[in-house]
Amino acid sequence: MDKLSINSEIGKLNKILLHRPGFELDRITPEDLKEVLFDDIPWMSRMRKEHDGFAKVLKETGTEVLFVTDCLLEVINNNEQAKKELVELALEEVQYDNITINGLREFLLSLDNKELIRCIIAGLSESEVKSSRVTLSDYMQDKYPYYFKPIPNLYFMRDVGVVIKNGVALSRMKTPIRRRESLIVRLIYKYHPDFSGVPVYFDNKEEKMSLEGGDVLILSKECVLIGFSERTSLEGIDKLASNLLNSNSGVKKVLAVKIPHERAFMHLDTVFTMVDYDKFVIFPNILNDIEVITITSGGKSTLKYEAEENLKTALAKALNLPSVKLIKSGGSSSVISAREQWNDSTNTLAISPGVVITYNRNEISNEILDRNGIKVLSIEGSELVRGRGGPRCMSMPLVREDIDF
Numbered sequence: 001m002d003k004l005s006i007n008s009e010i011g012k013l014n015k016i017l018l019h020r021p022g023f024e025l026d027r028i029t030p031e032d033l034k035e036v037l038f039d040d041i042p043w044m045s046r047m048r049k050e051h052d053g054f055a056k057v058l059k060e061t062g063t064e065v066l067f068v069t070d071c072l073l074e075v076i077n078n079n080e081q082a083k084k085e086l087v088e089l090a091l092e093e094v095q096y097d098n099i100t101i102n103g104l105r106e107f108l109l110s111l112d113n114k115e116l117i118r119c120i121i122a123g124l125s126e127s128e129v130k131s132s133r134v135t136l137s138d139y140m141q142d143k144y145p146y147y148f149k150p151i152p153n154l155y156f157m158r159d160v161g162v163v164i165k166n167g168v169a170l171s172r173m174k175t176p177i178r179r180r181e182s183l184i185v186r187l188i189y190k191y192h193p194d195f196s197g198v199p200v201y202f203d204n205k206e207e208k209m210s211l212e213g214g215d216v217l218i219l220s221k222e223c224v225l226i227g228f229s230e231r232t233s234l235e236g237i238d239k240l241a242s243n244l245l246n247s248n249s250g251v252k253k254v255l256a257v258k259i260p261h262e263r264a265f266m267h268l269d270t271v272f273t274m275v276d277y278d279k280f281v282i283f284p285n286i287l288n289d290i291e292v293i294t295i296t297s298g299g300k301s302t303l304k305y306e307a308e309e310n311l312k313t314a315l316a317k318a319l320n321l322p323s324v325k326l327i328k329s330g331g332s333s334s335v336i337s338a339r340e341q342w343n344d345s346t347n348t349l350a351i352s353p354g355v356v357i358t359y360n361r362n363e364i365s366n367e368i369l370d371r372n373g374i375k376v377l378s379i380e381g382s383e384l385v386r387g388r389g390g391p392r393c394m395s396m397p398l399v400r401e402d403i404d405f
Ligand SMILES: NC(=O)NCCC[C@H](N)C(=O)O
Pocket: 036, 037, 038, 153, 156, 158, 159, 178, 213, 214, 215, 266, 267, 269, 270, 387, 388, 389, 390, 392, 393
């Protein structure tokens, strides 16, 4: 049996990777918000309770839940080389002289493994390393407090890597603040026995392009959608499409889907997710701005492109269905749709065909899903949503049961 198996967006979910919001989020200050891609300071104890609620629903519905920090701990407990690589990926970001960097390396390697992981995720402040102030500058100069910064978006596990079929695309993050997240996950894929050795369809060492997991949707065994968004570049789409289509991944068609490039919907999955065999939920206010191009292999590592009439017909064609239904999140009111999309009404996580996890705050969109025959398992998300992501953004599905279309 394959270690990873994702052949659709909706097959019964068996195994998933999450990150419980940790100390990295306790370090966000109002001045950081823009840089760290948040819109507000979360209430942390509430946020952790909400995340625990999310994990509980997943477990209760029969999904095995793995946590990044546990996987990383297993890796570095058993592999000195991996531990050194973990330290180096944080040190790469330190903009100090070599003597300081060598001192930091020694400091980090002396930490207990759990503490090291906490530090790599929550950042390392000067005060944690220097216990006393010795120079006038230590006393009087304002210094940037971190050698390397906290990475508060790690709980949005969807974006840092995405399982496609029996392999993975390790994301090349667009923004510097999210790069370390994906390098951490890369280490897990390199060394952890549950992940190592799987095909890598995209590597985050790629330069001059970006690809984030929130833009990738596995429509079926043969078709993958990739959003052209604020975060994923055309070069990133071409690269992943080429690797999937010109390998033995089994993918025969990639749909490139252009959405408006805006903060409110930075990834495809913030405006569009699949909820059943033939049903999708969509943010209706952007429906007319979407463009779709079908990409297929042109042989000898080349690609062929063909413009589609619209998203609805392209989806039906790709799924070999007479038609599909696009359910309007928020209904026909553009005001309600915009308000609920901002709080991730469209970012549903399907745990089996026709059953999704959503935030309970999006009452109107949830009711519309219900009226369309979708079973909604709703969770609290008032604090989780402050980073602008929902249940799909917060999860990296690893294994789903296969379904027949
Ligand atoms: N797939 C997603 O849309 N993920 C949400 C990412 C939110 C995060 N604060 C970001 O801006 O990258």
